[in-house]
Amino acid sequence: MFVYDFRKFMSVLLLLGMVIGLAACQPVITRQDPNTVTDLSGKWNDTDSRKVSQEMIQDVLSQRWLSKFTSRTGQMPTVIVGKVRNLSHEHINTRTFISDIRRALINSGEVSFVASSEERGEIRSERMDQDLHASEASRKAMGNEAGADFMLKGTINTIIDAIEGEQTRFYQVDLTLIDLANNRMVWAGQQKIKKSVERSGVRF
Amino acid sequence: MVTYSLLIRIIALTIASISLVGCMGLGSKAASMRVELEAGHVDNAYAIAEKEDSSEKEVLASLNKGMLRRMKGDYQGSNKIFEVAKNHIEELYGVSITEQAGALIVNDTLRSYVGDRYEQVLLHAYMAMNYIQLDDLDSARIEMKQADVKMMEWGEDPEDDPFVRYLSGIIYEALGEMDQAVISYRLAKKTYESTTEKQNIGVPALLKKDLLRSLASAGFNDELRILKKEFKMGKFNPKPVVKGYGELIVVLNSGLAPLREEVSIRAATSRDIVDFVKIAVPKYPQPKLSYSARLIASNRAVAKLEKVEDIDALARAALSKDLPVITARAIARAVVKHETQETAKERGGALAGFIATVANVATEQADTRSWISLPQNIQMARVRLPVGMNKIRIEIYNASGMLVDMINKQVLVKSGKSTFLTEHWLVPNMGMRAVAEKNRKL
Numbered sequence: 001m002f003v004y005d006f007r008k009f010m011s012v013l014l015l016l017g018m019v020i021g022l023a024a025c026q027p028v029i030t031r032q033d034p035n036t037v038t039d040l041s042g043k044w045n046d047t048d049s050r051k052v053s054q055e056m057i058q059d060v061l062s063q064r065w066l067s068k069f070t071s072r073t074g075q076m077p078t079v080i081v082g083k084v085r086n087l088s089h090e091h092i093n094t095r096t097f098i099s100d101i102r103r104a105l106i107n108s109g110e111v112s113f114v115a116s117s118e119e120r121g122e123i124r125s126e127r128m129d130q131d132l133h134a135s136e137a138s139r140k141a142m143g144n145e146a147g148a149d150f151m152l153k154g155t156i157n158t159i160i161d162a163i164e165g166e167q168t169r170f171y172q173v174d175l176t177l178i179d180l181a182n183n184r185m186v187w188a189g190q191q192k193i194k195k196s197v198e199r200s201g202v203r204f
Numbered sequence: 205m206v207t208y209s210l211l212i213r214i215i216a217l218t219i220a221s222i223s224l225v226g227c228m229g230l231g232s233k234a235a236s237m238r239v240e241l242e243a244g245h246v247d248n249a250y251a252i253a254e255k256e257d258s259s260e261k262e263v264l265a266s267l268n269k270g271m272l273r274r275m276k277g278d279y280q281g282s283n284k285i286f287e288v289a290k291n292h293i294e295e296l297y298g299v300s301i302t303e304q305a306g307a308l309i310v311n312d313t314l315r316s317y318v319g320d321r322y323e324q325v326l327l328h329a330y331m332a333m334n335y336i337q338l339d340d341l342d343s344a345r346i347e348m349k350q351a352d353v354k355m356m357e358w359g360e361d362p363e364d365d366p367f368v369r370y371l372s373g374i375i376y377e378a379l380g381e382m383d384q385a386v387i388s389y390r391l392a393k394k395t396y397e398s399t400t401e402k403q404n405i406g407v408p409a410l411l412k413k414d415l416l417r418s419l420a421s422a423g424f425n426d427e428l429r430i431l432k433k434e435f436k437m438g439k440f441n442p443k444p445v446v447k448g449y450g451e452l453i454v455v456l457n458s459g460l461a462p463l464r465e466e467v468s469i470r471a472a473t474s475r476d477i478v479d480f481v482k483i484a485v486p487k488y489p490q491p492k493l494s495y496s497a498r499l500i501a502s503n504r505a506v507a508k509l510e511k512v513e514d515i516d517a518l519a520r521a522a523l524s525k526d527l528p529v530i531t532a533r534a535i536a537r538a539v540v541k542h543e544t545q546e547t548a549k550e551r552g553g554a555l556a557g558f559i560a561t562v563a564n565v566a567t568e569q570a571d572t573r574s575w576i577s578l579p580q581n582i583q584m585a586r587v588r589l590p591v592g593m594n595k596i597r598i599e600i601y602n603a604s605g606m607l608v609d610m611i612n613k614q615v616l617v618k619s620g621k622s623t624f625l626t627e628h629w630l631v632p633n634m635g636m637r638a639v640a641e642k643n644r645k646l
Contacts, residue, residue, distance in 0.1 A: 089349035
């Protein structure tokens with residue numbers, strides 16, 4: 001009698017504990033865009049990054065700066081990635097869409113990239129190392145680096161409006177290509193994303 | 205037989221609820237961590253905090269870990285665990301039905317801890333200070349924006365934190381965004397004024413200078429004139445940083461936040477001596493005296509640190525705001541518990557009733573949880589120092605003006621830039637003789 005009752009009681013308690021443990025529920029997100037996407041918290045995610053890179057790539061390859069440069073110099077432009085400043089309210093990884101854009105541009109065969117200031121250090125030290133240890137034939141000399149013609153820079157901004165339980169998030173990504181010779185902006189790309197996030201005031 | 209099984213059930217319930225309570229409250233680990241902090245043993249407190257909650261599920265444990273990691277200088281690790289806490293707070297948004305029910309039957313500690321509002325915004329402030337120490341001002345800026353969104357959600361003034369507004373302004377200014385800095389400084393002034401009832405700080409003299417300086421630099425001359433009059437600082441003339449000099453901003457997290465205690469009453473429900481209910485609610489003991497601080501550079505006093513946030517007062521204000529609801533819940537709980545005692549007595553006799561009473565008394569506990577590794581207050585100084593390595597010292601004085609401790613630091617001041625020092629000081633940890641001796645040697 002005692003054993004039976006106690007077990008039954010404990011199992012009910014355990015079940016109750018599990019139910020409480022499972023209780024944390026997610027906010028309800030409504031996306032403004034017709035594309036089907038997976039949104040969990042309403043924060044910047046892979047879908048946003050992909051969306052930005054896709055449209056930016058299309059835009060940057062279709063604009064006239066590219067043909068202008070090639071017809072003027074007869075050469076392929078060389079681009080360096082500068083800083084994309086995050087002025088938003090979220091810790092956003094900007095490298096994902098920047099590397100998407102870079103890859104698309106390189107693969108188009110019409111633009112080449114040089115290592116960014118962050119990457120340069122490692123390559124230079126490798127060259128220094130080659131100077132000491134590599135064979136004469138395979139050694140790469142210093143002072144032969146290709147200088148970039150353009151720098152890709154940008155910002156991410158957000159505007160948030162919120163009241164208890166509800167938020168509208170507006171993201172704007174601006175990218176520009178700046179001619180290093182004369183500071184002229186030859187291309188400006190912009191991508192806007194808007195989301196509304198609704199959170200229930202009651203959870204289980 | 206019926207009586208026996210009922211008795212067993214009641215005993216089982218008692219054991220179950222007591223074990224449930226044991227793992228939910230402030231917890232013995234958090235309490236012993238606090239004891240170590242009060243003794244000034246940061247290393248021991250850190251070791252205790254790190255052992256707790258290894259699955260990183262509890263907001264409170266993560267908040268304490270984050271604060272202790274930053275006290276130890278591990279700013280990256282601190283932000284990692286603060287981020288965990290932040291995400292959990294977001295997940296726990298809204299009122300839980302099951303937890304509320306639990307709070308009505310057992311006690312308030314069955315509700316998930318998400319921190320009071322002042323704790324939630326300070327979390328962003330400490331994350332921003334960590335990023336500042338990691339020389340990542342852009343990320344510090346992001347934290348301040350998140351705090352801004354949070355305060356926006358809560359609505360107008362009363363929930364705004366003036367220090368967080370002030371810190372935003374300082375970060376914007378350090379980033380060279382004077383227009384944004386002006387807005388934050390203005391908001392900070394407004395918030396210091398509207399929270400005087402809560403914090404009783406008023407607009408700090410430091411902020412007055414910063415606001416006037418930023419208004420002058422952004423060219424808001426009308427507002428500048430009006431505010432100079434309001435502050436009675438007609439002669440104030442903002443000077444640009446001279447060449448060869450840089451700015452040092454010292455943020456001192458001084459002392460320890462107050463600890464909640466339990467106060468309980470026993471109300472007799474009949475003439476029977478074993479027939480009573482216990483009602484427990486949290487309260488704060490008398491406030492402790494706070495300490496003042498002075499900044500010494502190149503062997504002369506350069507500034508007195510000014511109080512910019514009184515966390516002790518914020519904690520007290522938060523509790524007195526919540527207390528009516530907490531008390532109402534405790535009384536409702538007492539009614540429910542009394543009902544179980546009556547039922548047990550009716551069906552199982554006097555002994556069963558007595559056991560039910562014991563169980564109810566044992567489980568009736570006040571919710572004394574709070575972020576206990578926060579400082580008692582935050583003090584600040586902004587000074588200009590020559591570019592290069594500077595030896596500085598922060599001297600701590602007690603209420604009667606006696607020197608009780610000092611922090612020696614070396615800071616690298618850069619030309620035309622702001623250098624930040626965000627220090628923690630817990631308790632006077634030296635005898636007066638030792639302090640005097642140290643003073644003599646310097």
